[in-house]
Amino acid sequence: MTGQQRGLVSLTELERSSVVANNTMNRERGLAGVNSYARxxxxDPLAWLSDRSPGARSWLDLCSGEGRALREAASALPPDAVLTGVDLVGPLVPLPTPPAMEEITASVSTWAPTRPYDLITCVHGLHYVGDQLGLLTRAASWLTEDGLLLAHFDPESIRWADGGGTAGRAVVAELRATGFAYDSRRHLLTLQGARLTTATTALPFTYMGADPTAGPNYTGQPAVGSHYSRTITDTAE
Structure with missing residues (x-):
C-alpha cells in the first residue's frame, strides 16, 4: 500500500494474523436463544424473512463463521429463499449444504455478490476487517430497494492514520449523513433501502492500513484497528 503508515499492515498480512485467521467470534451462534443473531x-432474521413476500427472502451473512444461523433458517424458510454465507475461514468441519444455502470461503474485503439481497448482516465481523468503511459502502450497494443491512460497529476501532487518536465521532456523523442509523448501546449500524452505487454512500475517508495489535474492543476480544486519513477533495473551479 502506497504511503502506508509504520506499524500498519496490508490486507494479506492482516488476514494471516492470528487475530483474524483464528477468531471464533461467530462460530457457534444460532438464530435464537442466548447466543444468537436475534439477541x-x-x-430475528427468520421472522423478518418469513414476513417477506415470495421472491424477496434473500439473506447475505458476512463473516458467517460456521453458518449455523443460515442453516437453521434454510430448514425453516420456503424453497424460494436464497441464503449466502461468506467467511474467510469457512466451516471448520464441512457439512452438506441445504439447497437454499450457499457457503463461500473468501475475504469479505474483496468478494462481491452477483445479485442484491433483502437482508445483509455482519454480526461482530467488522471487528476483524481492515477497511471497515469500504466494506460498509460496498454492502450498502448490495441491498434490494427495501432491504435491510445490520452490522456491529465499534467507532473506537476507527483511528486517524497520523496518530491523532480515534476518528469514531467523525465517522459516525458521516455514516448518519449517508443514511445509516447507529445504536451506541448495541454498537449496531442499520441501513434501510438500497444505495444503488458505492458513490451514494461515499465517505470522506481514505483507508491507510490496519493494526492487528490494537487489543480488545468492547466485546472483550482482540480486534483490528482501522486507520484512515481524511479524503482531500479538489474544490477548485
Missing part, C-alpha cells in the same frame, strides 16, 4: 441484532 445480538435485536431482529
Amino acid at each position: 445480538e441484532l435485536g431482529v
